[in-house]
Amino acid sequence: MAEKTIKKKKISASKEMPNNQGKVMELIEKMSVLELSELVHSLEEKFGVTAAQQVVAAPQAQVVEEKPEEEKTEFDCILTGFGDNKIRVIKLVREITEIGLKESKELVDNAPKPIKEKISREEAEEIKKKIEATGGTAEIK
Numbered sequence: 638m639a640e641k642t643i644k645k646k647k648i649s650a651s652k653e654m655p656n657n658q659g660k661v662m663e664l665i666e667k668m669s670v671l672e673l674s675e676l677v678h679s680l681e682e683k684f685g686v687t688a689a690q691q692v693v694a695a696p697q698a699q700v701v702e703e704k705p706e707e708e709k710t711e712f713d714c715i716l717t718g719f720g721d722n723k724i725r726v727i728k729l730v731r732e733i734t735e736i737g738l739k740e741s742k743e744l745v746d747n748a749p750k751p752i753k754e755k756i757s758r759e760e761a762e763e764i765k766k767k768i769e770a771t772g773g774t775a776e777i778k
Contacts, residue, residue, distance in 0.1 A: 713754045713778045714761040719745050720772035729771050733764055745773075 665673065681687055719726040723745060731741035733752055744750050752764060752775065761777045768775040 710757070711755040712758050712761040714752045714756065714764040714768075715749050715776050715778060716745065716752050716768060716773060717749045717776055718774040719748060720774065722772035725771040726768065726773040729767055729773075733767070 665676075668676065716726070716730065727738070727741050727745050730736075730744055730752055731738060734741065734744075736744075744752070752768070753761070756764075758777070765775040765777055
């Protein structure tokens with residue numbers, strides 16, 4: 638194996654550091670490893686600090702499969718109330734659903750009930766507007 642030599646950069650205490658720091662560096666250079674270890678321990682106790690590097694655990698990567706949210710294409714228009722004009726709402730429900738008068742009345746009396754199911758958003762919004770124009774209330778789900 639080829640030997641690798643490590644070149645140490647020698648810092649001149651008088652040129653690159655303020656006077657007190659230079660003196661401290663000169664003292665440290667003359668200390669043994671054991672003396673340095675004791676010095677570090679003493680400094681930690683005196684000032685209440687730690688010379689150890691803090692190790693922060695990196696968050697573990699989690700693989701999460703994201704499924705694209707499917708765009709809803711079918712909606713339900715639900716009658717939630719008939720307001721003050723129950724008869725007008727019954728007639729409108731009968732017209733929209735093409736069911737008999739008795740069935741339309743039962744649907745309105747038992748609100749909230751779906752008027753039409755699995756329809757396009759446009760159609761559901763149109764029905765909702767018509768219901769609200771007669772005094773009733775509706776929602777789209």
